[in-house]
Amino acid sequence: MTLHPYPTSLDAGQTAARLPYPLLVTELIRLLKDESVKVPQRVVQPLPGGGSLFVMPALDARTAIAKLITLTPANAGSGLPAIQGDVVVFDVATGRRRLMLDGPTVTARRTAAVSLLAAQRLAPNTRGPMLIVGAGVQGVAHLEAFAQGLGVRDFRITSRSHASAQALAQHAQSLGLNGRVVPDADAALADCPLAATCTPAGGVVLSALPRDDGFISAVGAYTPAMVELSAALCQYVAAQGSVLVDTPDAVHEAGDLLQAGLDVARFASLGEVIRQDMKKPDGPVLFKSCGWAGWDLAAARTALA
CATH class of the missing domain: 3.40.50.720 (NAD(P)-binding Rossmann-like Domain)
Incomplete structure (x- = not known):
């Protein structure tokens, strides 16, 4: 099996570079037409202090993801980001982790x-x-x-x-x-x-x-x-x-x-x-x-x- 040469874990800049808006819009359209896509209900767990932990899985016939992020509104004005976390990407056939994307960057660009x-x-x-x-x-x-x-x-x-x-x-x-x-x-x-x-x-x-x-x-x-x-x-x-x-x-x-x-x-x-x-x-x-x-x-x- 040939392994992909790009790094498994991508920082914010690398994640953004892989998500140009024209290609992302094209993939959104493909996903909405893909009958293999399954999206279980997300879990939003309140945290002490007013924050929330989000656990968001999704999959298709080839790829499975789990988005794990925290939302901390109290960080506003503190220099810390309100959203932090990652999107972990797996290959369905092998179970191998393919990528780990920067969660806030994915959230911003896909929205x-x-x-x-x-x-x-x-x-x-x-x-x-x-x-x-x-x-x-x-x-x-x-x-x-x-x-x-x-x-x-x-x-x-x-x-x-x-x-x-x-x-x-x-x-x-x-x-x-x-x-x-x-x-x-x-x-x-x-x-x-x-x-x-x-x-x-x-x-x-x-x-x-x-x-x-x-x-x-x-x-x-x-x-x-x-x-x-x-x-x-x-x-x-x-x-x-x-x-x-x-x-x-x-x-x-x-x-x-x-x-x-x-x-x-x-x-x-x-x-x-x-x-x-x-x-x-x-x-x-x-x-x-x-x-x-x-x-x-x-x-x-x-x-x-």
Whole structure:
């Protein structure tokens, strides 16, 4: 048996290099069409002090993964990352460990790639500008993904931390993009057909109603108790446009939609969009992303390739 020459354990930079957004989006599509994929329910174990331990397995006919990460919101502002851990990748046939990927990097890039895929398939207007609410790791990943995958050049950035927002704007400028800090997310939404909310989801950060050609990817809230979007915003898009979710698991995870009193089970998932080759809907679109180990499996498959 020929062993692969690349290192088994990849750091953050090596992991990112193996997950370019165009290839990652392509692999997401392949995974959603792969009938061998199985994703057991993830375990979220609360930890003393307010953190959580996530155990997220997934597999297909050839590859099995286990994502083991901690989420520690108390690390905000301390210099320590909020998300830490690894994605361990195994060969199904031999049981051999093939790779160990940096967990935070996988989480950031696969989440942004899922938003990008949803926008490519569903957004009425993909030209931008794009509003990014939250200038942390996910804000950076979404800016880079939408610039690379949709050619968006103009970004408006808002964050509870002005320093973080300014740093992300400067990062955009370093990439040859137009990035500027705006003081009010609701006011900026009127000028932005694309938006992503990438916050810790401790409270509503976006209340304004989207444009008729608006697309919002809400990624911060992944439990019933978490929220980023106002109930009125969610209810408006459900009535006047289209709400879609990343997976059917959102029925018990999508805090934004659940707190708005919406029947999450009636909304189509991204898998249905891909498998049924759905056309772009009319009116504004809200894409609710809660996370799924299948996305991590797609990242592992991309890294192996």
